[in-house]
Amino acid sequence: MSLLRMRACPASRVRRPELVELVFPALNSAWAMEVMRGVVDSGLDVVLSSATGRGTRWADDVVRAGRAGVLLVTCPITAAEERVLARAGLPLVHIDPVGPDPLSVGATNRAGAVTAVKHLLALGHRRIAVVGGPRDVGCSRARVAGYRFALGRAGLPVEPALVRHADFTREGGRREAEGLLRLPDRPTAIFAANDEQAVGVVEAARAAGLSVPDDLSVVGFDDLPAATRTTPPLTTVRQPLAAMGTRAGRMLADLIAGHRPAPNRVELPTTLVVRSSTAPPNRW
Amino acid sequence: MSLLRMRACPASRVRRPELVELVFPALNSAWAMEVMRGVVDSGLDVVLSSATGRGTRWADDVVRAGRAGVLLVTCPITAAEERVLARAGLPLVHIDPVGPDPLSVGATNRAGAVTAVKHLLALGHRRIAVVGGPRDVGCSRARVAGYRFALGRAGLPVEPALVRHADFTREGGRREAEGLLRLPDRPTAIFAANDEQAVGVVEAARAAGLSVPDDLSVVGFDDLPAATRTTPPLTTVRQPLAAMGTRAGRMLADLIAGHRPAPNRVELPTTLVVRSSTAPPNRW
Numbered sequence: 001m002s003l004l005r006m007r008a009c010p011a012s013r014v015r016r017p018e019l020v021e022l023v024f025p026a027l028n029s030a031w032a033m034e035v036m037r038g039v040v041d042s043g044l045d046v047v048l049s050s051a052t053g054r055g056t057r058w059a060d061d062v063v064r065a066g067r068a069g070v071l072l073v074t075c076p077i078t079a080a081e082e083r084v085l086a087r088a089g090l091p092l093v094h095i096d097p098v099g100p101d102p103l104s105v106g107a108t109n110r111a112g113a114v115t116a117v118k119h120l121l122a123l124g125h126r127r128i129a130v131v132g133g134p135r136d137v138g139c140s141r142a143r144v145a146g147y148r149f150a151l152g153r154a155g156l157p158v159e160p161a162l163v164r165h166a167d168f169t170r171e172g173g174r175r176e177a178e179g180l181l182r183l184p185d186r187p188t189a190i191f192a193a194n195d196e197q198a199v200g201v202v203e204a205a206r207a208a209g210l211s212v213p214d215d216l217s218v219v220g221f222d223d224l225p226a227a228t229r230t231t232p233p234l235t236t237v238r239q240p241l242a243a244m245g246t247r248a249g250r251m252l253a254d255l256i257a258g259h260r261p262a263p264n265r266v267e268l269p270t271t272l273v274v275r276s277s278t279a280p281p282n283r284w
Numbered sequence: 285m286s287l288l289r290m291r292a293c294p295a296s297r298v299r300r301p302e303l304v305e306l307v308f309p310a311l312n313s314a315w316a317m318e319v320m321r322g323v324v325d326s327g328l329d330v331v332l333s334s335a336t337g338r339g340t341r342w343a344d345d346v347v348r349a350g351r352a353g354v355l356l357v358t359c360p361i362t363a364a365e366e367r368v369l370a371r372a373g374l375p376l377v378h379i380d381p382v383g384p385d386p387l388s389v390g391a392t393n394r395a396g397a398v399t400a401v402k403h404l405l406a407l408g409h410r411r412i413a414v415v416g417g418p419r420d421v422g423c424s425r426a427r428v429a430g431y432r433f434a435l436g437r438a439g440l441p442v443e444p445a446l447v448r449h450a451d452f453t454r455e456g457g458r459r460e461a462e463g464l465l466r467l468p469d470r471p472t473a474i475f476a477a478n479d480e481q482a483v484g485v486v487e488a489a490r491a492a493g494l495s496v497p498d499d500l501s502v503v504g505f506d507d508l509p510a511a512t513r514t515t516p517p518l519t520t521v522r523q524p525l526a527a528m529g530t531r532a533g534r535m536l537a538d539l540i541a542g543h544r545p546a547p548n549r550v551e552l553p554t555t556l557v558v559r560s561s562t563a564p565p566n567r568w
Contacts, residue, residue: 019303019331027321030314037311040334045349047303048332050324065329170513199513229454229483231515 018068020252022046023058023075030224031194031241035073035095038245044253051075059084069252074098074137091255095248097138103255105248105266109139112237112270113146113191116219119235119272120189121154124280125217129162129187131176131197140165143193143221162187166197173200181208181216188281189217195224198234202277213279223273232276240268302352304536306330307342307359314508315478315525319357319379322529328537335359343368353536358382358421375539379532382422387539389532389550393423393505396521396554397430397475400503403519403556404473405438408564409501413446413471415460415481424449427477427505446471450481457481461488465500472565473501479508482518486561497563507557516560524552 022039024032027050039046047067051058059081062070070085073095085092094104120128130147133140144165148158161183166172173192180187181204192198198220205216212218212232220227223238247266254261306323308316311334323330331351335342343365346354354369357379369376378388404412414431417424428449432442445467450456457476464471465488476482482504489500496502496516504511507522531550538545 022332027317027324029317033311033313033317036332037334040311040332046332048306048320048324048330050321226510226513229510229513 018256019045019047019066020069020071020249020256021049021062021065021067022071022073023049023051024073025075026050026052029196030226031222032073034224034241035245038242038247039071039095039249040245041242042246042249042253044249046071046249063088063090068256069093071095071248071252074139077101091252093248093252093255095244098136099138101265103251103261103264105244105251105268106139107239107244108267108270109142110146110149112221112239112272113143113193114150115270115272116191116221116237117147117150119274119278120191120217120219121150123189123217123278125189126156126281127162127185127187128189128191129164129180131173131180131190131192131201132163132165133168133193133197135165140168140193147191168194168196170196170200170203173197174204175200177201177204178208181205181210187216189219189278191219193221195220195222195227195234195236198236198277199226199230202230202234213277214282217278217281219278227273228275230277235275235278236273238271238273240270243268302540303329303331303350304353304355304533304540305333305346305349305351306355306357307333307335308357309359310334310336313480314510315506316357318508318525319529322526322531323355323379323533324529325526326530326533326537328533330355330533347372347374352540353377355379355532355536358423361385375536377532377536377539379528380423382420384422387535387545387548389528389535389552390423391523391528392551392554393426394430394433396505396523396556397427397477398434399554399556400475400505400519400521401431401434403558403562404475404501404503405434405440407473407501407562409473410440410565411446411469411471412440412473412475413448413464415457415464415474415476415485416447416449417452417477417481419449424452424477431475452478452480454480454484454487457484458488459484461485462492465489465492465494471500473503473562475503477505479504479506479511479518479520482520482561483510483514486514486518497561498566501562501565503562511557512559514561519559519562520557522555522557524554528552 069091076098094101097104132144164176166176190201201218210216220234220236223236227234227236251261353375360382378385381388416428448460450460485502494500504518504520507520511518511520535545
């Protein structure tokens with residue numbers, strides 16, 4: 001009986017199962033929770049960690065703590081930190097990678113953006129703006145690239161005034177939308193690079209006396225629970241966040257077991273979820 | 285230099301710092317994320333775990349994995365499981381305890397509910413309904429008790445038809461609010477025992493053609509980020525969720541270090557946050 005065995009064998013002498021470090025930029029979003037649930041579902045034992053206030057020696061700390069591997073979620077890593085992990089033989093997998101990281105699991109960000117913009121084009125929109133995320137973040141670049149590609153395929157120019165960037169927050173979305181809605185020839189639709197920004201875009205429209213979707217169509221990205229709570233509920237591109245977490249967890253488990261996974265860079269498919277924040281433009 | 289030391293000393297032989305198991309009923313809520321951030325901020329190394337699909341032998345697994353302690357968040361524990369942990373010398377602290385657990389950190393749920401109902405009374409409401417959480421959950425019982433107390437202090441009867449219970453979900457809140465709003469003499473205000481339920485109450489009001497707050501005032505509990513995203517933004521009772529996590533983490537660290545914390549049952553204060561979902565009743 002396992003209970004008796006445990007009593008005979010103090011916890012400190014039991015061989016501990018392998019633990020991996022799961023690092024988020026911050027622990028403050030529904031987005032992070034979805035990914036986290038997926039990672040836990042992969043069966044790995046994860047030690048939770050937030051990069052907020054992380055020192056320069058975090059990689060040393062992870063090695064010293066005896067972790068078996070690291071999952072970095074939208075977190076950059078320096079070459080020096082990577083070397084520390086590599087020398088200790090700790091495999092590293094990125095989730096929603098910030099850069100062109102060799103081992104990563106993300107979503108089809110570019111294709112998702114193309115689908116979002118095609119949806120707006122099919123509704124009849126021609127003046128479509130984008131609020132991208134930070135310029136240096138991989139998923140943000142891919143979403144803005146998808147926006148450009150879809151407009152180009154429709155024979156429409158990309159107007160620099162309609163391409164904005166902000167951090168992935170509601171405030172960022174609101175601020176850029178305020179600017180876009182003050183333009184003399186304002187857009188009839190805004191594609192925001194995440195749901196948080198899209199919520200801010202809807203707020204900016206309301207503050208400007210515009211109705212969503214009658215005066216402005218809005219599309220988000222992620223499909224967080226909040227996307228169904230806005231008024232109106234958001235049309236958005238769903239990322240399979242939990243599935244990304246699970247896939248990354250399994251990839252890391254393979255690496256820990258000494259198997260090289262193939263392929264090394266996985267992109268899981270996105271899907272457009274059409275709700276009530278998009279409609280044909282009322283003036284064109 | 286720590287890097288060189290690590291290379292000379294393989295990770296598997298390094299003494300691992302103590303790890304505690306942090307168990308949530310499920311990893312699917314902004315509520316859980318707030319608590320989690322607080323626990324991580326306490327400085328403990330936490331291994332994340334979800335009680336969803338947890339087997340009957342989870343306590344054995346935790347002992348076998350060599351954890352130094354356990355944090356249970358709104359999770360019941362059987363006497364048998366408690367014995368397994370106690371025999372292995374693993375301290376256990378409850379966060380937002382389900383029952384009268386000896387070592388726990390929660391919030392002033394009863395006082396918070398009293399404040400919420402007093403706010404509605406001060407606005408002039410007399411027919412105030414409550415949507416409580418599950419009947420067997422400690423925080424839910426305390427919130428409904430606070431509702432009863434505040435009405436009693438105001439000399440108002442507690443009408444059984446105005447006291448409902450549902451699980452802590454938006455759907456639960458919507459369903460009970462639908463029933464309340466169909467009453468011949470419907471309430472002019474509903475106090476929901478959490479923000480998720482309150483969002484459902486607002487949805488039910490809208491579906492019934494009622495305006496919030498003109499026709500119905502709504503108060504929630506928690507003050508999750510979602511409370512500011514509803515239309516209108518929710519008046520709610522703020523629980524210091526992150527602070528509860530941090531306090532529980534420190535209490536567990538004390539226990540692991542062999543100190544008995546005093547007091548054993550901590551309740552951190554709640555505060556009423558008045559936003560736009562409450563107003564004087566338009567008919568009284």
